[in-house]
Amino acid sequence: MTLEQLRQKSHQLPLEPGVYIMKDKTGKVIYVGKAKKLKNRVSSYFMAVESHLPKVYQMVMHVNDFDFIVTQSEFEALVLECSLIKQYSPKYNILLKDDKGYHYIKITPGDWPDIQAAKQKIDDGSTYIGPYTSSFIVTQSVELAKKAFLLPSCKKRFPQDIGRERPCLNYHIKQCCGVCTGKISQAQYREMVDRAIAYITTGADKIIKDLQSEMQRYSENLEFEKAAAVRDQLQSLQRLNERQKVVFESKVDMDAIALAKGEGKVCVVVLKFRQGRLSDKDEYLLKDDGAPADILNEFVARYYTTRADLPKEVLLELELPDRPLIEQLLSERRGSKAELLLPQRGEKLRLVKMAYDNAVTGISYRSRRPAREIAALDELAKLLGLEEPPAYIESYDISNLGESYKVCGMVVFKDGRPYRRAYKRFKIQTVVGQDDYSSMKEALTRRLTRLKNGDADEGFATTPDLILLDGGKGHVSAIRPLVAEMGLQIPVFGMVKDQKHRTRAIALDGSEVALSSFKAAFKLVTTIQDEVHRYAISYQRKLHKNSALKSELTNIPGVGEKRAKQLLGAFQSLEEISLAPVQVLMDRGKLPKSAALAVYNYFNGK
Template identity: 55%
Template structure:
């Protein structure tokens, strides 16, 4: 940021009042790029221009583009919140959350063919097909189409009927009783048309057909049309089964929205589950762009989304802290004309529904990144458990491994986007520590790693890249030992210990405030366990290799003419003691640094009978 501009902005900040209001950030073109509200304008606006390098990436980018700002003083913080919403809608600032309602409509389509199919479609074409809709939600359409095809056992394959009747055996859906087996050609066209009519009736009447179907089943049974009666029976059972399945996704609260928010490095999403009449009726996903602080992101989304009474339920359930929660609840209550509660559940049914929303968030983001939904969910859960603003995409973990006082090493593993990045793994040989002192060894390793960062930071790769999170295999003692090293380098990297139980399994996360239990957070627990197991495996494998090499070198150095340098060179060249013992004199001579007498001495050591004088 230009020093002169920064100086000018700071001077302007000093003139701000300590009153509630709205601030409006502008760029060099006088375009509004961010609108925010504040309880005390001077304190809030000044925070943007202090320690700029420590801001979250989104805020940092915004501040870099600020050339000027305006402000409007209000009588209360509530008025500031209302004004903020209005100005965001007016200016569409680049660095605010911008909700776009551009998903279009969806339709349920009954195709125009002798044996029609029921499918979903985003277009209403003039093709002779029958369209039911439009629907705002593709989720509702897809759910309805899937449900009606299962209930009425309609074909969902790509075969053409009646042209392909009797050609080929029925597919698996037929044997699972998910399809009537139309491909066998045993269902007359008039009977199939009756089934399609019932399916349309089912769509229009929300699935309440059991009484009518029961009556028809009984009529067919009285006429001894048992096969037809069996098909009605199967439809009734399918409707009841679908109903039972839907009861799993229900809410004791009649009307509520459940919101989950998940962020990666450069994107964030809100998944909204909409319950009406106690039933999940819709799901909406909103990509929110580069993430800022999660509590602010939740506040801004809720304030912008619930602008009209028809959207506002009496309960909004959220996955975490919401900035100005009480103030925001007051705003929604004012808009709806009755009390609205914003709730953050900790356990029970509501917490389960929040978990469902978060899974949908992770799945949506997985389509935008190279991460799977599971990895995104695990990183997000880990971040929330540790109180981090954004999920850590680049994690470094360290472990010390000793084979007595002679072999002391450390391993560093890297997990990027929740997966091992083996090309970034590093090995360390402890050089300055006497005896077996794990704390001092960890201090040396972290110090050397950060020193390499200072040398290579311009590259942005390998040691030139700082992690988002450091995990140490150990507890509070390791943290206390290493924290001064981070501070000496002037770095603020979140750092935690990975604590094991008596069986060497991950038990908790150690922080400077004590231990954090992660056993209740399944995805975060599994991720930390995987990291801890991997860093232990990597470090102990290196330690064993180093120990074997050290033992071999001590054997070789007992041979006349072979010192430590030649012993190490032999080991590097042949890799194993077996290969050295099996080598001929000529092969040994070909190794770096070897002379004829030295080669003869090594060969003679491993082949004493051949070298003995006659």
């Protein structure tokens, strides 16, 4: 079907809730969606197609036909949508691939065995514990067992590497028994490994009791060195066990879910807390094809239709469009009431931030960029309601000295870092008096005009993802209409300072958003505001200084404005000009002999 035929067909749909199924020219299902009113939702796909988001545009371009199913309620539509997505795995829906598989704890063979996490069981003579469905639990168990019983976590091989190198830092901070030093016998090492395996298979409580009995026995037999060694293991295990025992006080089963964007990717992390302890982690890398709240909405609905272990509470960082429907779905599948919560403070907010930190780390690991940069841009996007993290940010500040030397500085931050090659400076030319709003408007008009005219200069050729003005809502109100008049869709916000000239908030259109709860974004905005202020004021001072120097030079007979500017360009300072011989003034300063003599005599009292 053509686009017009699809549009006509969509107008025949009922104003009822239901599910629509988009198909390509081969009849393959490429997208499944739900709607409160089928006619309105489906017809919207085939109207103003060019204005759709990239994901939606691509999907519409491949639609050849569609089917629909009317339901009794929007909730039934949600349930049916999730079922059909699971059945067809459409290309343009979020696909949650269960990559967990089976995981094992591996104990290598030989006199000096090692405990490792393994993704599969192979016939290599090793002993395997498992299978486990969670790689998180396997990795955590191995790490905790090694820490508790001071087993080496390095890549050294024993006994080959015993005595070959000095022990590493872990040995000196008492996190490793130091097998490489040669002070640990094979029998002692094997005993420690056996205890670690018992810790993994039976838990800490039984091992603690066994160690306490063993330490008591050694003490009664006056074997104090052995008793001390057991005591050290016991204390290490007790400290570790206490630290891992409770993550938070509530015993309610809950999941914390957060999303991070960066480098064209979306990472969603689910942290599962059961009986007050972190029990598992799920991580998904999804296509970046929409607003964070929409992506999270689709993810949560899909995720809980494929899971059997359902929590009572789901902690989220963003409000979901279908929150009531998903709560109903989760409650019915669970058999008791379940809630989707947006914590604002306390322990539950800390758990959501933990999930968010893990999501940022997931993006950072895959993109090999610092997590702080990804977090800063992602937080800023969420704070300002942007669909994507702003990769290219321009910031502007006005600086003036009275009514003279009015300038505007423009700095650029690319991927969260200063991009100095694109910095620009503007002399304010048309504004009379001290009018920061008009000065800002003049500078932005000149900058955006050069963008519209296709200026090849890198600093003018790039359309910014975000403009930040050093000022409050007055600056924003002056510049936003200008951007709209020029036919550009660039978000514009202000950076507000407190009485001590420190960054305090982001100015919206008539309101402000505090930055205190967004640490990474706060640090980035503060850095941008400090940098644009430094750049603008340094330019203004330079102009003022050059003007003062030029005034002194023009007092010399034979030196006018042009020659004064020539000298300031050729020499670093007035002092350097004053010390220059006549020939140097002629050669470097391009002065005739008479003017060079006048300059020399002026500074040397002749």
